[in-house]
Amino acid sequence: MVPEAVELVLDHGHEIGCHGYDHSPDRAFDLMDLDEQILELERAKDVIEGVSGRIYDFRAPALRINEYTIRALEETGFTTDSSIASQRFDGPLTFGSKRKLKWLIAPRSPYHPSYDSVVKKGGSKVLEIPISAFVSPYIGTVMRVSPAVLKLIEKIVFFESSKTRKPIVFLFHPNECLDSKPGAVAARRAGNVVEYIFADVIRQRLKVRNLGLHAAELLEGVILRAKKVGGEFMTVREYSRVEG
Template identity: 30%
Template sequence: MEFPAFPDSAHPLTWPEGYRAAASFTFDVDAESCTIAHDPTSTRRMSLMTHQSYGPKVAVPRLLQILQRQDIQATFFIPGFTAESYPDVVRRIVDAGHEIAHHGYLHEPMQGIDAATEARYIDRGLEALAKVAGVRPVGYRAPWWELNWHSPALLADRGFLYDSSLLDGDAPYRFSVAEGDSRDLVEIPVDWALDDWEQYAFYPGVTGSGVIESPAKVLEMWTLEAEAHHAAGSCFVLTNHPFISGRPSKAVALEQLISRVKNMDGMWVTTLAKIAEHTRDTVTEVHTHARIEVPGFPDAGARFTPAQVRQPQLPADPLQSTTTVP
């Protein structure tokens, strides 16, 4: 007996004609940046630095070969510092036709920082990507998937189309950037079960439990996830880090997965930018996110503001939106 996979009813959408679901393979090219941001003294650890530099030096060229052989376009989230450190690698990604998206400057810790500090991080990353690759990204993924409540407005201020950092859906949706702000972004949700970090990442004194999973087990798990997303008509988004999934056996398993996903009937395998464009152009609902305020724990209790869904308000008369200057 086959059991159905139920769609994400909170975020309904239809895919382009001929497609029943979508999938995107994304790569966070952190290189040394994530370890430096976690602990600046890690630069003194020669072996650790080489562990991270494996990503741009060895893994990215290997992954580009795989993507070319499979004839798909991927999305690469690149910190500005990585772009400055490995400009030729970043230009190879661009020349191969893949999407470049924003991932901070030095993979900075985002939790609890103020808006002005976060704006500096975003702007510095934008400047680095423009200088190195000549691109102005439309997509953003927060380091460690850690958005602040003020982050969406900062992204909208800078013309971003979408974010891929939140975890409250199986399908893309539009969301309001702030209370009282008419602007919105597209969110393309992620999932820790679809991140290679949780399966493979280990470095003594830095991260991981010491258990590095078999690529065969990971391939099975990710295949099951892709099959369920396909059956539900939702959006399978895989997050990989080149210094992890670009290692030989893991890269082989990744290519096997790509081949399987490509061959699912009606699966649209594309970049996050194209998925975001489709969502923006076809979805009218705009969501807010639930907010919880705890003024004083535990005695003062907590206040919950539920999430809402609204339809954009259009002027009754198109002339109302036109200003005449005498």
């Protein structure tokens, strides 16, 4: 982590959250038990808070969380999570997609999850603020792979929000604005050939489309369209203070 980068983000009025300590697939949160998740969150929190001051929000790498995550977040002082994409359906194009089928039943508006199931309302103190989705997720990858599909999802989630005041959450990795290194091949992760073709080959090819300056321009389009319909921009902390 580059401390100056964190300061730059804060200087521009954004909020710093936590995306875990390790982004590798074999260290995903849904593979860890409660104690391991607590250790992982404490490790990440210590490093980030050393630079940013107190943090409150979490999003799991690859959105992979399990039944222990909400309790682990509470134990380590987090108050919000944004790792659920309600009604997103990935088919075979992503890892852990069987587990993610549960997303189809997740509430669309922010909710306090139950300790037994992150996709059900319950008594936890953590506020789950779902990533916007309508079958397809409202995220940077879709924006880059198919700007037209993104605009379609956008029309739906903008309309929904105008009726329900539900916040719109667009997921974007800042590193999508960096050019990819040609020839960089991802390590094979899938267990069988079919899974390999879908989840590794196709996915990796799509994921590098429109990176760099193209991604920055497309992102600007997303922001301008939200402004045009009178969207109000706020941090997770600001939102949870008012609505949580």
